[in-house]
Amino acid sequence: MSKKEERQLLFKHASTILVGQLAVMAFSITDTLVAGRYDQRALAALSVGSAVFISVFIALMGVLQSLLPTLAEMHGAQKPLEVGRLFRQGLYLLMGASVLGVSLLLSPGLILSWTDVPAALRLDVTHYLSVLAMGLPLALFFRMFSTLNQSLGRPKLVTWVQLAGLLAKIPLSIVFTFGFLGTEPLGVVGCAWATFVVNTWMVLLGLYLLKTQALYHPYRIWQRLEKPDPKRLWGLLRIGLPNAVSVTVEVTSFTLMALFIARQGTVNAAAHQITSSTAALLWMTPMSFSIATSARVSFWLGAKDPVKARMVMQQGFLCIWSTAAVLSLVMLTLSPQIAALFSTHAEVASTAAGVLVWLSLYHWGDATQVMCFFNLRCYKITVLPVLIYGVLLWGVGLMGGYHLAYHGLPFWAIQAMPSPKTFWLTSSVAVLASSATMYAVLQWVSRRQVHLSQERQAL
Numbered sequence: 001m002s003k004k005e006e007r008q009l010l011f012k013h014a015s016t017i018l019v020g021q022l023a024v025m026a027f028s029i030t031d032t033l034v035a036g037r038y039d040q041r042a043l044a045a046l047s048v049g050s051a052v053f054i055s056v057f058i059a060l061m062g063v064l065q066s067l068l069p070t071l072a073e074m075h076g077a078q079k080p081l082e083v084g085r086l087f088r089q090g091l092y093l094l095m096g097a098s099v100l101g102v103s104l105l106l107s108p109g110l111i112l113s114w115t116d117v118p119a120a121l122r123l124d125v126t127h128y129l130s131v132l133a134m135g136l137p138l139a140l141f142f143r144m145f146s147t148l149n150q151s152l153g154r155p156k157l158v159t160w161v162q163l164a165g166l167l168a169k170i171p172l173s174i175v176f177t178f179g180f181l182g183t184e185p186l187g188v189v190g191c192a193w194a195t196f197v198v199n200t201w202m203v204l205l206g207l208y209l210l211k212t213q214a215l216y217h218p219y220r221i222w223q224r225l226e227k228p229d230p231k232r233l234w235g236l237l238r239i240g241l242p243n244a245v246s247v248t249v250e251v252t253s254f255t256l257m258a259l260f261i262a263r264q265g266t267v268n269a270a271a272h273q274i275t276s277s278t279a280a281l282l283w284m285t286p287m288s289f290s291i292a293t294s295a296r297v298s299f300w301l302g303a304k305d306p307v308k309a310r311m312v313m314q315q316g317f318l319c320i321w322s323t324a325a326v327l328s329l330v331m332l333t334l335s336p337q338i339a340a341l342f343s344t345h346a347e348v349a350s351t352a353a354g355v356l357v358w359l360s361l362y363h364w365g366d367a368t369q370v371m372c373f374f375n376l377r378c379y380k381i382t383v384l385p386v387l388i389y390g391v392l393l394w395g396v397g398l399m400g401g402y403h404l405a406y407h408g409l410p411f412w413a414i415q416a417m418p419s420p421k422t423f424w425l426t427s428s429v430a431v432l433a434s435s436a437t438m439y440a441v442l443q444w445v446s447r448r449q450v451h452l453s454q455e456r457q458a459l
Contacts, residue, residue: 006308007315010292013155014319018288020146020159023166025281027198030166031191032277034173036270036342042177042188044266045124047273048117049188051255052125053132055248056104060097060136061143062247064090066240068291069298069378071151076302084219087148089232091225093240094144098137105133117262124188131192138199145206150291153299157209165202169194242382246373246389253393253430254279257423260402264419271351272420274342279359279366282327286320286367293319294374301378306449313375313446317368324367331360351420358424365431372438379445388434397430398423 028050035042067090074082108129112122146158175183176190186193210221254276261272293316300309331338335356339349373385401423 013292014289020162021284023162040266044269049125049128051258058251059248062244063240066236072295072298073302076299080218135196135199138203246385249389253398270348274352275355290371290374297378310446328360362428365435368435392430392434397427401426
């Protein structure tokens with residue numbers, strides 16, 4: 001395929017994935033809007049609870065995402081039965097991840113104490129997480145279903161399910177949170193119950209599609225589950241475990257800000273929740289292009305054509321940089337209006353508008369680093385991102401923000417600046433540095449694969 005054809009295919013797949021991802025992200029946006037209109041305390045509790053849940057969920061999802069490049073390679077190598085076997089072996093990873101995740105979500109006391117989350121919020125946060133714990137295995141399985149479709153370049157069915165889930169999520173969150181026809185309002189915990197009900201329905205629909213759609217028949221997904229295959233599982237874990245650590249460092253550098261900012265009071269915590277929700281919404285666009293691009297890169301690597309793999313990767317970067325320019329400009333010009341959509345509280349909206357300005361810079365680095373991360377995984381480079389994220393995102397972004405916010409920088413005569421802006425400033429510097437570093441590594445690795453292939457052909 002030509003550059004133009006690959007670019008068109010990327011836009012087609014990425015736009016389909018994006019619609020689905022936006023639907024899922026709208027779950028969080030819905031909860032933020034509903035909780036914000038219920039009361040400030042509910043919004044602050046949601047900020048903390050969602051930060052904990054996302055940290056756990058994304059880390060475990062990182063293990064399961066090892067299936068994406070592996071399945072795409074088997075698809076490119078035209079081994080449909082191997083695709084089915086790998087998917088079934090992934091169910092064993094799902095079981096282990098679910099046990100670990102549920103245990104963590106049911107015992108959040110240590111992290112809430114460590115981060116000095118106010119005692120007034122802890123009970124609501126604990127109840128919120130206990131409900132989400134029940135739905136964690138469902139959410140992880142649906143992510144596996146999504147990964148299968150993405151690796152096959154057929155994301156449309158997943159998107160339809162996600163859109164249907166959103167249509168159910170909006171009224172359920174409102175009803176459970178505020179109560180309806182005499183039922184007791186559940187506050188922020190109602191948002192969690194709505195998510196649980198919707199995840200259950202989405203998984204049941206996904207299973208039905210796997211059983212009935214002709215698309216999946218060549219892969220024989222429903223064959224009897226084999227015993228755990230140590231070789232296959234280790235192959236997935238070699239990608240999945242470093243991948244999980246990387247995304248854990250990346251996401252916690254983002255979500256732990258909410259826990260550190262919580263001590264600044266409900267206004268700043270609520271303002272940060274608005275900013276983080278918006279950042280996550282913006283992130284959906286480069287992530288969708290990254291998923292689509294990495295699936296095609298792995299497809300061509302499986303087909304033994306690293307030249308086309310590198311060409312697709314370069315087209316992916318052009319796509320995310322063009323969209324990042326537009327989204328960053330929107331954030332710079334419309335931050336007050338965006339903040340006002342999330343909260344009717346004047347002080348919260350004003351504080352959030354000031355923080356959102358930094359998001360326009362942060363998004364550039366975030367878009368580049370996610371594309372680098374997904375494509376490095378195609379080339380089996382999984383440990384290096386852990387080191388880069390650990391030093392820059394945790395060291396410079398998170399801990400740098402913590403010290404600047406609460407201790408200042410005495411050697412530069414800079415006083416403490418306890419504000420959400422401080423954390424977003426240091427995180428912007430960190431994510432830009434990490435994206436530049438990983439981009440340089442990715443370019444070197446992809447060129448090296450092309451040279452090795454040309455040398456083999458010359459022999």
